[in-house]
Amino acid sequence: MTDSRSSLIMPNSSPGQAPGEATPRCWSCGTMRAVHFCSSCGKVQPPVPVDYFTFFGFPRKLNLDTAALEKEFYALSRHLHPDVFGQSDDRERAWSLEQSSMLNDAYRTLKDPIKRTEYLLRLEGVELEEQSKQATEKARATGELKKQVVPPDLLEEVFDLNLHLEELREQKKAGEDDPALLEEIGKAKLSLEEKYDALFGELKTEWNAWDKLVDSGTEAGQRKILDAMLDVLNRRNYVRNLVRDVNEALE
């Protein structure tokens, strides 16, 4: 893995090409090229629409070596930096700028485990809001009840804690102090933080299942894993917002 990544600056294979696209040729020398630079003459290339994994030459896997990612990011940053192209022609300068900006976006997205997961879901066509809307339309048409993506007991917990927080805020405003309420909120916060950590563990289990599928090259079962990841992220959103609200209220 490390070997193929270290050759990213001048790749001679084609990990940087969008799947299914005709092999792009270098604008300058005409040989086959990769995403950022021509493998033959080394000239910067116009950006091609590739996903962020491909941009870095990574497979679409979620367990990602962030140290390697960082190393690659810095190496590419240096080579793509617009300053390097001060003496080059306008096209190259413009391309280096575009490539640099895509590099930054790609790095920021892949570096963060949650952003990386959300990005993969989008890449794989999992659109949460669209799904939710369609499920509501289906419920309207069939008269069946829509299955809520967030489990009812979690919703109850979220709702009750929000009520407590509201109470706390009102007490604070009135200058009152209720130790029992504070204790209850404190306890709820601990349980939430545990949940939050556990959810990341759950997410990693799905990552492993996904990566295994990518390695084996099978598409069967992909959807199930993607849906499971979405489910974990959904619950995580709730817990994250709540922890944030609790912290704000306790300040």
Added chain:
Amino acid sequence: MSYSDKVIDHYNNPRNVGSMDKKDADVGTGLVGAPECGDVMKLQIKVNPQTNIIEDAKFKTFGCGSAIASSSLATEWVKGKTIDQALEIKNTEIVKELALPPVKIHCSVLAEDAIRAAIGDWKKKQETAKPVEAQAAQ
């Protein structure tokens, strides 16, 4: 993003905030959440079992202004309607009424979900209540 006047009005003066006894046989409770933003919405209806008309509705929403406005409007709309009429309310009508921007459409979806969930809960209570009444009558 700026809110429409109607959203601001509902946000500042939310209608029908509150709660009802969820154990009451005539009360249906819908508790729903939008994972996109972490909002949570509770909508309750009180139904006259003779006429199937929703006589009262209450809500409590923790979320953004659009979510509060959507649920506030939803309680206004369901009041006085029959169960069947209330089931016809579409999220797109809420979007139109409140002039919600595309990024806030999920708030209207949430409000429609809440209405359906509350009605579903009430219906379930009616079904489980019937056999008991029948037994009592014997």
